[in-house]
Amino acid sequence: MSTATDVAAARDDRVASRPLAARVLSRPEVGSLVAAIVIFLLFMLVAAPFRNVANVGTILYGASTIGIMAVPVALLMIGGEFDLSAGVAVTTAGLSGSLLAWNFGLNVWIGVLLSLVLAVAIGAFNGWLLLRTGLPSFLVTLGTFFILQGVNLGVTRLATGNVASADISDMDGFASAHAVFGSAVTIGPVNLKITVLYWLVLTALGAYVLLRTRIGNWIFAVGGDAAAARAVGVPVRSTKVGLFMAVGFCAWLSGMHLLFQFNTVQSGEGVGKEFIFIIAAVIGGCLLTGGYGSVVGASIGALIFGMTQLGINYAGWNPDWFRTFLGVMLLLATIVNLYVKRRADLR
Amino acid sequence: MTHKLRMSLLAAGAAAALTLAACSSSGGKQDNADDTAAAGTANTPRMTVAFITHSAPGDTFWDLVRKGAEDAAKKDNVELQYQSDPDGPGQANLVQSAIDKKVDGIAVTLAKPDAMKANVTKAAQGGIPVVALNGGIDAWQGMGVLGYFGQDERIAGRAAGQKLGTEGAKKTLCVIHEQGNVGLEARCDGVKDTFPNTEKVYVTGTDMPGVQAAITSKLQQDKAIDRVLTMGAPFALAAVQSVKDTSSAAKVVTFDTNKELVAAIKGGTVQWAVDQQPYLQGYLAVDSLWLYKTNGNTLGGGQATLTGPAFIDSGNVAAVEQYANNGKR
Numbered sequence: 153m154s155t156a157t158d159v160a161a162a163r164d165d166r167v168a169s170r171p172l173a174a175r176v177l178s179r180p181e182v183g184s185l186v187a188a189i190v191i192f193l194l195f196m197l198v199a200a201p202f203r204n205v206a207n208v209g210t211i212l213y214g215a216s217t218i219g220i221m222a223v224p225v226a227l228l229m230i231g232g233e234f235d236l237s238a239g240v241a242v243t244t245a246g247l248s249g250s251l252l253a254w255n256f257g258l259n260v261w262i263g264v265l266l267s268l269v270l271a272v273a274i275g276a277f278n279g280w281l282l283l284r285t286g287l288p289s290f291l292v293t294l295g296t297f298f299i300l301q302g303v304n305l306g307v308t309r310l311a312t313g314n315v316a317s318a319d320i321s322d323m324d325g326f327a328s329a330h331a332v333f334g335s336a337v338t339i340g341p342v343n344l345k346i347t348v349l350y351w352l353v354l355t356a357l358g359a360y361v362l363l364r365t366r367i368g369n370w371i372f373a374v375g376g377d378a379a380a381a382r383a384v385g386v387p388v389r390s391t392k393v394g395l396f397m398a399v400g401f402c403a404w405l406s407g408m409h410l411l412f413q414f415n416t417v418q419s420g421e422g423v424g425k426e427f428i429f430i431i432a433a434v435i436g437g438c439l440l441t442g443g444y445g446s447v448v449g450a451s452i453g454a455l456i457f458g459m460t461q462l463g464i465n466y467a468g469w470n471p472d473w474f475r476t477f478l479g480v481m482l483l484l485a486t487i488v489n490l491y492v493k494r495r496a497d498l499r
Numbered sequence: 500m501t502h503k504l505r506m507s508l509l510a511a512g513a514a515a516a517l518t519l520a521a522c523s524s525s526g527g528k529q530d531n532a533d534d535t536a537a538a539g540t541a542n543t544p545r546m547t548v549a550f551i552t553h554s555a556p557g558d559t560f561w562d563l564v565r566k567g568a569e570d571a572a573k574k575d576n577v578e579l580q581y582q583s584d585p586d587g588p589g590q591a592n593l594v595q596s597a598i599d600k601k602v603d604g605i606a607v608t609l610a611k612p613d614a615m616k617a618n619v620t621k622a623a624q625g626g627i628p629v630v631a632l633n634g635g636i637d638a639w640q641g642m643g644v645l646g647y648f649g650q651d652e653r654i655a656g657r658a659a660g661q662k663l664g665t666e667g668a669k670k671t672l673c674v675i676h677e678q679g680n681v682g683l684e685a686r687c688d689g690v691k692d693t694f695p696n697t698e699k700v701y702v703t704g705t706d707m708p709g710v711q712a713a714i715t716s717k718l719q720q721d722k723a724i725d726r727v728l729t730m731g732a733p734f735a736l737a738a739v740q741s742v743k744d745t746s747s748a749a750k751v752v753t754f755d756t757n758k759e760l761v762a763a764i765k766g767g768t769v770q771w772a773v774d775q776q777p778y779l780q781g782y783l784a785v786d787s788l789w790l791y792k793t794n795g796n797t798l799g800g801g802q803a804t805l806t807g808p809a810f811i812d813s814g815n816v817a818a819v820e821q822y823a824n825n826g827k828r
Contacts, residue, residue, distance in 0.1 A: 201720040210719060210744075214712035257527035305557050311528075314826060315562045316733070319759050323526035336744070343744055347708075413740065414707055416759055418733055420557020421705050461709065462716040465700065474701060475678075 183489025215458025245407025275400025609635020656689020
């Protein structure tokens with residue numbers, strides 16, 4: 153004799169709906185969101201300029217320059233790979249756009265397009281070499297990191313005789329390119345840089361692709377277990393190469409901002425930023441082992457970075473301790489993240 | 500003609516047309532006349548000089564030092580071996596390798612004197628003439644070094660502070676782009692000596708957007724700031740952007756120059772720069788080693804030879820500009 157309760161009990165618990173709170177709390181980005189709110193409240197309390205609406209633009213700008221790269225880096229990490237060359241690739245993109253246009257006297261836009269091709273090609277090369285050799289991406293991209301660092305310096309010196317790219321602000325197409333990559337709009341009291349817009353668009357796009365499309369499923373699959381993913385027909389190679397190319401594309405976008413915001417690019421820049429991108433992704437809930445993470449989380453990670461970096465300034469704290477404070481913040485954010493996730497998984 | 504070939508010819512033609520149409524009518528490399536100082540070459544025997552600095556790769560300032568050293572080397576028939584390592588022990592190791600190679604002279608920066616002392620003393624005692632430049636003005640005399648070419652950072656800072664005072668500035672923000680660099684600290688401390696209302700802010704020099712955001716936030720936090728004093732030319736140009744963003748009335752002034760900065764002084768976005776003539780430091784270091792080797796000459800009479808501070812402002816920028824365009828100022 154079967155009753156209603158028996159039917160419910162017999163239902164497959166894998167598809168049973170969990171309580172809303174548990175579902176929300178088990179999202180990878182929740183920990184970072186909590187941390188972001190805590191840091192936000194902290195600086196709201198201690199730093200008067202932090203409360204000024206007009207300064208939101210500065211904080212968002214600081215966050216956006218990290219966030220634009222944190223989004224593809226997070227996707228790549230979910231796909232199970234690292235890119236240590238992401239920081240200097242930004243400089244490479246900026247330099248190549250500037251140097252190509254300057255050296256050959258081209259319209260700036262041609263330099264911009266050639267730089268795009270180069271940046272995406274570097275990403276593709278990383279992915280190709282990784283799959284070709286089977287080496288860990290940590291090693292492959294560490295190699296590219298050093299290669300690009302040297303190329304940035306060497307080629308810049310060869311082309312200009314200096315270690316910074318020449319000022320291209322007097323060349324054709326600069327004004328329009330500056331409008332696209334380096335402009336700002338003032339909304340009320342807030343001065344918003346265009347990078348903030350790019351950052352938000354990339355975050356939305358990245359989150360949509362990851363959570364709502366087949367490609368997103370592929371990314372989770374190749375990061376979780378590449379062999380199993382291949383066995384069920386996921387195109388592992390193209391997914392991974394595509395992810396590296398996405399990093400290349402965003403490096404190009406950041407590089408163009410660097411170039412058109414400052415008119416010249418210093419060839420030694422960008423070293424060390426790759427870790428900031430990875431850290432933002434990790435704060436946002438990405439696992440170092442791949443297969444788990446969130447694009448929105450990575451963007452929140454970038455926001456945490458931006459708030460902390462500038463919040464210390466706004467609060468007027470002794471800057472000797474800046475790095476220490478940053479380190480403590482990062483550890484706390486990650487621990488909160490871990491704790492929230494464990495609690496959610498227990499339910 | 501096969502279809503494929505025709506298509507590729509078409510593509511090549513289109514690309515060529517695009518390239519022609521894509522040329523910039525202004526700017527670019529064609530504007531730059533190469534104007535290398537073409538002095539004669541000495542007929543003294545070839546000698547080798549190791550030039551060892553603490554520069555981070557890709558710094559425009561050090562590029563000028565290197566150019567000075569290279570020009571002097573060319574003129575004096577010197578084989579120049581330029582090396583650098585921002586890390587103290589690493590730089591000391593480069594001095595050791597120069598000793599191992601038995602070079603004829605060493606020019607070295609002493610920004611981290613404690614790390615350098617042992618190896619520099621060893622080189623001097625071993626009969627290799629050593630000159631110091633740029634950093635370590637308080638430390639070089641104890642190491643057997645023949646001479647020192649550079650700027651006393653504290654004096655330069657005081658000079659900058661005095662200038663700020665006479666201009667009627669109210670509050671200065673001193674932007675340090677390398678946390679822990681004693682030279683930069685000394686500059687800001689010097690500024691503080693003569694212009695007490697000075698506040699330091701630390702930024703990460705290898706992250707330009709970060710530098711800009713940090714200066715912007717500081718300007719927003721403290722409206723009393725009416726001067727932003729940076730420690731390097733690229734940072735001054737970032738500060739100009741920050742001032743523009745905050746529509747603050749603060750003026751930008753800086754230590755050290757490069758080509759773009761000279762243009763900014765000419766354009767009025769940067770008020771003035773304290774110039775320590777890096778080209779001269781590099782040049783004198785190599786040239787003095789050659790003089791010592793050839794004639795036994797020394798420069799400075801046991802005191803530091805100061806290459807700065809000199810000020811570049813709207814009054815003399817026109818004269819400096821032509822040298823800056825050649826990468827010599």
